[in-house]
Amino acid sequence: MKTKRIVVLISGSGSNLQALIDQVHQDPQVPADIVAVISNRPDAYGLERAKTAAIPAQVLDHKTFPSREAFDSALQALIDTYAPDYVILAGFMRILTADFVSHYHGRMINIHPSLLPDYKGTHTHERVLADGKAEHGASVHFVTAELDGGPVIMQVKIPVLPSDTPELLAARLLTQEHRVYPEVVKQLVNDRIVLGAQGIEVEGRLLTQPLLLANG
Template identity: 65%
Template sequence: MKTRVVVLISGSGSNLQALIDAAANADYPAQIVAVISNKSDAYGLVRAQNSGIATAVLDHKAFASREEFDAALRDKIDSYQPDLVVLAGFMRILTADFVNHYLGRMLNIHPSLLPLYPGLHTHRRAIEAGDATHGATVHFVTAELDGGPAVVQAEVPVEQGDTEELLAKRVLAQEHRIYPLAVRWFADGDLVFRDGKAWYKGDVIPASGIKFK
């Protein structure tokens, strides 16, 4: 039985596409059972539909509060009976109640080497800080924004003359490699969340995550 995955998106869904491509392989241990967006014009919905994956839209603007939206989103997600929830460019800050409902079975990918640069504009911040390296982190989601334990990180060099767009493109290419990998680890039972930490094959993962080579 493959691990059932629900993916949440808000935009183009390039990381979703990487997961769809990985799941198309017969030996991949996870299947995407639904894609849910808070924006009806998110291109990721088209990607899902083109692959025969169920889709749903919950417009956050139709709800009176963040709590009401999160409650409705939780109910919609749970209707698909997922084993894992994957955030792939889902541009909503989630309430603690929602996060705790999925604690240990929700992953996110963030375009920085966490704990550096939580939040937005990560590429600009890395360039302005004069960092030699930048990258992306897959982490378990906790109530602290971008603060859950890291699973895997991929690094890219910050090159002379880099713009935000150039750096973002190189980071995104690495995101497409490490996100399907982390989902595979979870589906295989190698990756677990326990005692507030991420564990891989019985060992605690370092605070900066497993380094992807």
């Protein structure tokens, strides 16, 4: 099977990036290479993670561009120099233009800290607690022009505890994000999951609801 080429986009600490690096380096059943890590923030710690793993690390500072469209155009050009099979958003805190998303249709995924379609956007942990929800989770989805609105591939769920604060809830969920994101990438690079004309297909069968990762 062809080794897939992956470009990862980050904005911050890159803990999900690290989970993906560890997977690619350690799991022989993942035929993939992370060929570049690109950050829109020069101070993102994830860049150091990439350098430590001998992965090319690039900075494209969005603040130096006159518009969102100009930044996305330059970002697309930079990504395409690496000829990726997949583009993975790992804490990339930018709203992407429709043209950019369309260019990578079916090849770009994101992880969001909620059980989509609930709690799109930011401050998900605070909102879950404010609403008194019994359950929280993370969703890995294909990226479309609708913010956090693309087809959901897989979710992982955790209970909300009476003692939870937004910080505690976020920390407990993050450990599960580090499980679910690599699992989806493993399925993608092994050609088990594709985004077809009718929706997500898993080994040729149309997915009617998101896959659920068992608690580890």
